Amino acid sequence: MDADMLRLQHDSHRRLNILTGEWVLVSPHRTSRPWQGQTEAKAEAVAPAYDPGCYLCPGNMRANGERNPTYEDVFAFTNDFAALLPESPQEEIDNNGLLVARGEPGVCRVICFSPRHDLTLSRMSVADIEKVVDLWRAEFARLDADPLVGAVQIFENRGAMMGASNPHPHCQIWATHSEPDELAKESARQRGYYAGRGGCLLCDYLSLELEQDARIVCANDGFVALVPFWATWPFETMVLPRRHLVALDEFSAEDSRALANILKRVTACYDNLFSTPFPYSMGFHQRPSDGGAHPHWHFHGHFYPPLLRSASIRKFMVGFELLGSPQRDITPESAAERLREALPR
Incomplete structure (x- = not known):
């Protein structure tokens, strides 16, 4: 073997995130170093x-005095302590x-x-997760038609480590007037690829x-879960539909069922x-809600879990990662192998 040949499983190197244009530093040789950093309390099951x-x-009083139906x-329901308010003015200040x-x-x-306080996506049936996916589709369609809305972000924070304020299984949808930064970066990269090569970036990547x-x-027949080549978090995954879907409004019943199945398998x-x-933060990226067709867009989901070596050792983004660029020790290939081994049998 050529001594100068880059060995992705051994040599320090950078990998390009084709969705954002940003780079991640990979340092496989550091996996053998001793760990003496902070440990977290193990999550209560x-x-x-x-x-x-x-x-x-169900039936309980919320903080704003409204009572949930049974x-x-x-x-x-509309968030009682929303980060965004529909009546906020759209004026600009520029000094x-x-x-x-x-x-x-x-x-x-x-x-x-679910009405069950003790469930998670990993413990719900595929049929019940499919109801969640169908509600996401309905919520997206309603918000997408709102002239106030420019983008719809569906996301779930699971676990206290990820800042979840309530363990009841739930997610949030933030419908913003402008296009958020991460969505804008992915839009630009996918649009550029489509213009330059005449095809879909994520279709070709998949x-x-x-x-x-x-x-x-x-x-499964509809979706693939993988560790991205450029993954930043140790056990980060991305969920991609096999066929070209731009947003949730293009889903069929079969697509909803397939996504429900893959979500259960990944979380389990x-x-x-x-x-x-x-613990993790999970969310879906899809076309902006600006009335455009966006054929370059490919619907996908991101899972960003913080755990590194065990249930009590997490990955921190500090130092060089804050001041330079993200860095990881476990290669995406080895992370995928470990995740495959953990799949329910």
Whole structure:
């Protein structure tokens, strides 16, 4: 072998995130270093099926004085403490281009996955997760049609480590007037690829991943879960539809069922990895809600979990990562192998 040949599993190197144009430093040789950093308390796995003090359980009073209905499957409502308000003015302040601010109206929604306080996506049935996906589709269609809304971000923070303020299974939807930064970066990269090559960036990327089969975690007829070649977080994954879907409004019933299946498998895989309820931030990226067709866009989901070596050791983004660029020790290929081994049998 040529001594100068780059060995991705051994040599320090950078990998390009084709969705954002940013780079991540990979340092495989550091996996053998001793760990003496902070450890976290292991997540508590036991919770009651109903918690009378939970703001999200059926029939309970929320913090704003409203009472939840006695819902039996999924439930959606406008966030009582929304980060975005529809009545916010859209005026701009610009002081010589140095002090710039713009009003940002929007809508924030909360989606309860189940009336059961003790469930998670990993422990729900595929049929019940499919109801969640269908509600996401309905919420997206409604918000997408709102002239106030320019982008719809669906996301779930799971676990106290990720800042979840309530353990009841739920997610949030933030519908913003402007296009958020991460979405804008992905829009630009996908648009540029489409203009330059006449095809979809993520369709071509997924085809290459399926061919190499080194970072695939699991798959079904509709979706593939993989560790991205450029993954930043130790056990980060991305969920991609096999066919070209721009947004949730293009989903068929089969697509909803396939996504529900892959979400259950990925989240169960995470829980099995360190035998603990696995914390993560998860969300979906899709076309902006500006009335355009956006054929360059490819719907996809991101899972960003913080755990590094065990249920009590997490990855921190500090030092060089804050001042330079993200860095990881575990290669995406080895992370995918470990996740495959943790899949439910």
